[in-house]
Amino acid sequence: MQLKPLARSLAVALSIVVIAGCSSTGGTQDGDSYGSQDGSSMGSSTSGVGTSGQYGSTSGSGAAGQQADSRIPEVRTIYFDYDRDTIKSEYESVVMAHARYLRANPNARVVLHGHTDERGTREYNMALGERRAGAVQRFLNTQGVSPSQMSVVSYGEERPAVSGQNESAYSQNRRVVFNY
Amino acid sequence: MQTLSKMWLFCVLLLISSVASANLTIEITRGSDQALPIGVVPFAGSEGLPEDVAQIVQDDLERSGFFAPLERSAMFDRPSQASDVEFGTWRSLDVRYLVVGRAQQTGNGYELQFDLVDISGQRPMISETVTASGNDLRGAAHYISDQIFEAITDIRGAFSTRIAYVTAQGLGDNMQFGLYVADADGRRSQQVLTSDQPIMSPAWSPDGRKLAYVSFETGKASIYIQDVNTGQRVQATSFGGINGAPTWSPDGRRIAMSLSKDGQPEIYVLDVANRSLDRITNSNSIDTEPAWSPDGRSLIFTSDRSGGPQIYQTSLGSGETNRLTFTGNYNARARFSPDGEEIFLIHRSSRGFQVAKQNLESGRLVVLSESTRDESPSVAPNGTMVIFATQQGGSGVLSAVSADGRSSFRLPAAQGDVRDPAWSPFLN
The missing domain is CATH 2.120.10.30 (TolB, C-terminal domain)
Known part of the structure; x- marks a missing residue:
């Protein structure tokens, strides 16, 4: 899936709204099955997105939450800083939405594709791409997603989403994509 | 799916x-200031052949960075064997080494004879006949480049x-x-x-x-x-x-x-x-x-x-x-x-x-x-x-x-x- 920067940030913003809605319902629903640790980490993410929390509480009916968890989340790409595999706070909600979907759908399988920008050597970048995808995999695991539902494939710098030798292109290529 | x-x-x-x-094509981006001047004269009898053997040899030697080939347009004499080489002519063009040769079609390919001449030392260095089976004139040319490169630099050529x-x-x-x-x-x-x-x-x-x-x-x-x-x-x-x-x-x-x-x-x-x-x-x-x-x-x-x-x-x-x-x-x-x-x-x-x-x-x-x-x-x-x-x-x-x-x-x-x-x- 290819999104232009504006569309992408819009999509991220929308997903945060949706997720905020889900997590307020999901948090209470799933609280029993996944424990308080899970619930509290979702809560912190919701508070992290600020005003969208309001939307969350208004739109967060149980039925809407169920409906959201039955569909693969729309935003399936998250982006990374140069030479880093840390999931940026702005994308935690995206990963959470996938965690929720995967928990709600135990038969669903996701392949996490790790990518880097083109700078540096190819095989070393292959390892960096795997680190990024691995970071997402661990995050999903801490959110209660079964390891059997996840696998990782690093593409390193071999499949750039955008061409060009500038930071704008590089930043769109440093990514992990959720493939269902 | x-x-x-x-x-x-x-x-x-x-x-x-x-x-x-x-x-892929070759573009020389930087020439060495220590490259040796060499002339590679077009081979006699090579008109109409599918490949210009002397040009391939010249390009090989230039690409190595060890040699600075003389342009063809500067060659007003085109000998095809060592005995025809006028040393004074090539010395006046500042050429240190000269490659001359001739090509001949045979029953199942080509025969290439080439001589490498040391102009400053006024002596022949190599005289060899190379047979190219089928259409492998490029392979024969790279072989000739290897021989010339090694004779002058004492390093095995890697053109083949x-x-x-x-x-x-x-x-x-x-x-x-x-x-x-x-x-x-x-x-x-x-x-x-x-x-x-x-x-x-x-x-x-x-x-x-x-x-x-x-x-x-x-x-x-x-x-x-x-x-x-x-x-x-x-x-x-x-x-x-x-x-x-x-x-x-x-x-x-x-x-x-x-x-x-x-x-x-x-x-x-x-x-x-x-x-x-x-x-x-x-x-x-x-x-x-x-x-x-x-x-x-x-x-x-x-x-x-x-x-x-x-x-x-x-x-x-x-x-x-x-x-x-x-x-x-x-x-x-x-x-x-x-x-x-x-x-x-x-x-x-x-x-x-x-x-x-x-x-x-x-x-x-x-x-x-x-x-x-x-x-x-x-x-x-x-x-x-x-x-x-x-x-x-x-x-x-x-x-x-x-x-x-x-x-x-x-x-x-x-x-x-x-x-x-x-x-x-x-x-x-």
Whole structure:
């Protein structure tokens, strides 16, 4: 899936709204099955997105939450800083939405594709791409997603989403994509 | 959907060994100020032949950086054998060496006679007859270049070698990859493999017959070994995670590689015959891009165990491991010089990612390339040049620089990106 920067940030913003809605319902629903640790980490993410929390509480009916968890989340790409595999706070909600979907759908399988920008050597970048995808995999695991539902494939710098030798292109290529 | 796309992938995957396309052309980008002036006179009787043998020889010698050929337009005399050479004529043109020759068609090919003459020493150096079977005039020309190069420099010529490289077109999920083999001058390219999934890291077996490479054709990385001439191939590894960076041991019996099947990428050595696997590194970091020392007793590799990527050397006997690079915070993908005294690698300087060499005794690192988005250095079997991938006008191109950094040339492709070059061993 290819999104232009504006569309992408819009999509991220929308997903945060949706997720905020889900997590307020999901948090209470799933609280029993996944424990308080899970619930509290979702809560912190919701508070992290600020005003969208309001939307969350208004739109967060149980039925809407169920409906959201039955569909693969729309935003399936998250982006990374140069030479880093840390999931940026702005994308935690995206990963959470996938965690929720995967928990709600135990038969669903996701392949996490790790990518880097083109700078540096190819095989070393292959390892960096795997680190990024691995970071997402661990995050999903801490959110209660079964390891059997996840696998990782690093593409390193071999499949750039955008061409060009500038930071704008590089930043769109440093990514992990959720493939269902 | 997944299975459908996989089946489609297998359909698209073609194994072709005879389709020639995507030739690379040569552009000399930097000439050495120490290049020897040489004249290569057009061969008598070569009019109407499918190849201009003297031009191929002249281009070979110029590309090496060791020679500065005289332009044809400056040659007002065109002798075809040593006995016809007027030394004064060529001395006045500042020519140190002269190559003359003649071509003749025979029953099943061509006969080429050539003489190398030392103009300053006023003596003939070589006089040889070369037969070219079929249409292999290019092969015969590269052979002549090898003889001339060695007679003058005392270094074995590497013009009859080949390069493997990867091409790529498209973006994201919609890409085409190709693995090619061509002559060392970029000509006579042959497709080895094509796929809509990434192909990476081709590596020649020491006998020049096989390539090991990484292909994602099954949806994840696996290492394959393919016979270049027959196209026959086997899947060598397909572990979970990264299967990458294959390199053959000097005796051709083992392949070092990076596998992440147990977590982080580690260096392993695969026995090609019995498929046994030895784990070489054991660190909580990235270990990849192994290369064998010429004596086969140690491996160098890239590791980020100290933070950023640096080059380490591990003895296969004792397991003792030492860090080799200390200049700057990014040194990766090292390859030995054939004499084992130097390593060529990618170094991140203040300008960017550049090809550099480091003397192992002094530890001194010198940047060789002028480009700044360099990758994948591969050393010619005679150690005189390093071919690597870089960028030109937004496209991936192959480039080469002499081991002393004095001369360089580029091999641009007509379209798409070219990357991951691997220089073959000597083939004759």
